[in-house]
Amino acid sequence: MADRLTASAAKLLGAALSACGKTVAVAESCTGGLLGGAITSIPGSSLYFSGGVVAYGNPAKISLLGVPSDLIAERGAVSREVALAMAEGVLSLFRADLAVAVTGVAGPGGGSRGKPVGTVWVALVAPGGVRYAHRFRFPGGREAVRRETVRASLRAAVDVLRSETPEGE
Numbered sequence: 593m594a595d596r597l598t599a600s601a602a603k604l605l606g607a608a609l610s611a612c613g614k615t616v617a618v619a620e621s622c623t624g625g626l627l628g629g630a631i632t633s634i635p636g637s638s639l640y641f642s643g644g645v646v647a648y649g650n651p652a653k654i655s656l657l658g659v660p661s662d663l664i665a666e667r668g669a670v671s672r673e674v675a676l677a678m679a680e681g682v683l684s685l686f687r688a689d690l691a692v693a694v695t696g697v698a699g700p701g702g703g704s705r706g707k708p709v710g711t712v713w714v715a716l717v718a719p720g721g722v723r724y725a726h727r728f729r730f731p732g733g734r735e736a737v738r739r740e741t742v743r744a745s746l747r748a749a750v751d752v753l754r755s756e757t758p759e760g761e
Contacts, residue, residue, distance in 0.1 A: 614689035657681030675715035
C-alpha cells in the first residue's frame with residue numbers, strides 16, 4: 593500500500609479522472625510498477641485505469657512501447673525525448689485519454705555527470721495535443737527517488753486534467 597501522501601495524490605487523480613470521464617495508462621521504467629500500483633490501490637480505479645507497462649530495460653521500451661532504438665542511442669533512456677516516446681507508446685497501446693511515462697536513475701548506481709542519481713523525466717501525452725515533459729532531480733536514496741517520482745507523476749497528471757477542464761465544470 594502506498595504511503596499517505598502518495599495515496600492522497602492517487603485519490604486526487606482518481607477523482608479528477610472520474611469527474612471528466614477519462615482514462616489513464618502508464619509506462620514505467622525507474623518506478624518498476626509503483627505508479628500503476630499507487631493508482632490501482634484506490635477502490636474503483638478499474639473505471640479509469642486502462643493499464644500499464646513496466647519497460648525497465650531498453651529492449652522493453654523498444655518492443656513494447658515502440659521507442660525507436662536510435663532515439664535511445666542518441667539521447668539516452670533517461671531523456672525528455674524517450675519519456676515522451678514512452679508516453680505516446682502506452683497511449684496508443686491502451687487507447688487511453690491520458691498517458692504518463694517515467695524514466696530515470698533511481699540509484700544507487702547508474703548515474704553520470706550529466707544524469708546523476710535522482711534524475712527523472714516525467715512525461716504526459718493526451719490525444720488533444722497535450723505533450724508535457726519535466727525533468728526532476730530528487731535527493732535521497734533509491735526508494736526516496738522512486739517514491740517522489742510517483743508523487744510527481746500523480747500531481748502532474750492531476751494538473752494536466754485540471755488545465756483541460758473548462759471553468760465552471
